[in-house]
Amino acid sequence: MTDSVLILGGRGRIGSTVAHDLATHTQAQITITGRSAEFGKAVSLSSGGQVQFLVLDLAEVDKLQDAIANSNLVIHCAGPFHYRDTNVLETCIAQGVNYVDVSDHRSYTSKALNFSEQAAAAGVTAIINTGIxxxxxxxxxxxxxxxxxxxxxxxxxxxxxxxxxxxxxxxxxxxxxxxxxxxxxxxxxxxxxxxxxxxxxxxxxxxxxxxxxxxxxxxxxxxxxxxxxxxxxxxxxxxxxxxxxxxxxxxxxxxxxxxxxxxxxxxxxxxxxxxxxxxxxxxxxxxxxxxxxxxxxxxxxxxxxxxxxxxxxxxAVASGCGTGSIAQLLLEGKLKKPGVFAVEEALPTDLFEEVIQSRGIKINHSWL
CATH class of the missing domain: 3.30.360.10 (Dihydrodipicolinate Reductase; domain 2)
Structure with missing residues (x-):
């Protein structure tokens, strides 16, 4: 069965690079969301149908819940996260759907980490602060x-x-x-x-x-x-x-x-x-x-x-690689850690090295 990935804010610069990374490295069916309809047909055609577009505002709670329920993985790219509540994460936990985001602010990170016990109880792996x-x-x-x-x-x-x-x-x-x-x-x-x-x-x-x-x-x-x-x-x-x-x-x-x-x-x-x-x-x-x-x-x-x-x-492309690589590992079942975690607690170094090398990104090391 084909995996289904929902990328909220997938029309933005970061969201679109995440979608491109996933389309390159997985066979998943990808749905990206945005607030206006003009964009949809072009996306589906250019991706050969692997990427679909859904008109969705995060304020449309019922529509959001339906979209999450029909997904194996949700990737939240609709920033800035200074203004965001944890509704998407909470919905994922309630529906038993794994979650990844590109959040980058401590206020959101603190709120998200408070749901770690609920996520663990639901068997949901939620990895926050992904990207570059x-x-x-x-x-x-x-x-x-x-x-x-x-x-x-x-x-x-x-x-x-x-x-x-x-x-x-x-x-x-x-x-x-x-x-x-x-x-x-x-x-x-x-x-x-x-x-x-x-x-x-x-x-x-x-x-x-x-x-x-x-x-x-x-x-x-x-x-x-x-x-x-x-x-x-x-x-x-x-x-x-x-x-x-x-x-x-x-x-x-x-x-x-x-x-x-x-x-x-x-x-x-x-x-x-x-x-x-x-x-x-x-x-x-x-x-x-x-x-x-x-x-x-x-x-x-x-x-x-x-x-x-x-x-x-x-x-932006580097950020897409960082998020896409974690999403790939979740879809492949290589990464599973129920709870809410920042990247350093969720991703083992051997898996990190594997997915980063596969994307042609070289990390240099030296003892000073």
Missing amino acids: FPGISNSMVRQGVEQFDKPEKIHLSYLVSGSGGAGITVMRTTFLGLQYPFETWIDGKWKIIKPYSERELVDFPPPYGRTGVYWFDMPETFTLPKAFPSVKTVITKFGSVPDFYNHLTWIAAHVFPKWLMQRRYMIEFLSHVSHSMTDVTNNFSGIGVAVRSEVTGQKNGETAVYCSTVVHENT
């Missing part, structure tokens, strides 16, 4: 942590060129991440950090080289300490190329009045202006991504540092 970062980045950390007798510190740095090939939603996510200070795990204590602060120059692989990154609120900031209890410090920093975007983002975080940054119309304005700017700069900066994971810890009685890096020419 969070997602592939979490698996890179797990791979690094496993090299140590006692891991102690994790430093994650992410870099995106221009728009990253993503749409307006990802721009919104960036500016929404600047609204509030956030908790970080430093020296075994929770500490409040200002967003886009403490610029640090980090060495990324070519073509990026030494580039500035800043504190950024990510789910990994609190899911990694939970997954790896011996770790006393987790740092998550983000930067953009060209570098002047970093300075503009810093101004938005530190100069604009907080009350203004907490208004939805301001987020919309900044997102659209930024997206228009990247339409120009993408031509010379590209739309790639780099992730660098550095784990420090004890190995054979000595302190050591293990560094992993990955580079991809298209951020």
Whole structure:
């Protein structure tokens, strides 16, 4: 019997790359959703019928429940997740359907993790925070942590060129991440950090080289300490190329009045202006991504540092690979872990290496 996959928000930049990845690597029948009908016929024709289109708004609860009930797997790509409730996840648990999402904000992650016991009782595997970062980045950390007798510190740095090939939603996510200070795990204590602060120059692989990154609120900031209890410090920093975007983002975080940054119309304005700017700069900066994971810890009685890096020419495509690979493993029955988990707790390193290599993504490792 053919597997049936429902991709909510499958018309968006990230959702469409997930659909493409699944169509390439599985035989599943894929249904993508969006809010307008014009798109449907073209999708079905271009995919040879493997991908179908369904007009669906997440507010249409009955229609959503029917669509989920007719699926083996639901992939939630309808962000930004700052605004989302857990209705889709709860419906999947009630219907006994496995769930994957591309969520990238701690508020949603915290809410989703609260349903882990219900998911486990229902035999539902729900894996959240998939994609490139969070997602592939979490698996890179797990791979690094496993090299140590006692891991102690994790430093994650992410870099995106221009728009990253993503749409307006990802721009919104960036500016929404600047609204509030956030908790970080430093020296075994929770500490409040200002967003886009403490610029640090980090060495990324070519073509990026030494580039500035800043504190950024990510789910990994609190899911990694939970997954790896011996770790006393987790740092998550983000930067953009060209570098002047970093300075503009810093101004938005530190100069604009907080009350203004907490208004939805301001987020919309900044997102659209930024997206228009990247339409120009993408031509010379590209739309790639780099992730660098550095784990420090004890190995054979000595302190050591293990560094992993990955580079991809298209951020949105890399995200599609990260989510699609986990979906593939669930469909094939290779990955089964009832409950709600972030990637680092759900995906064993051997399976991660297998599916990433099959997509032509190379992760480089070195001891520093």
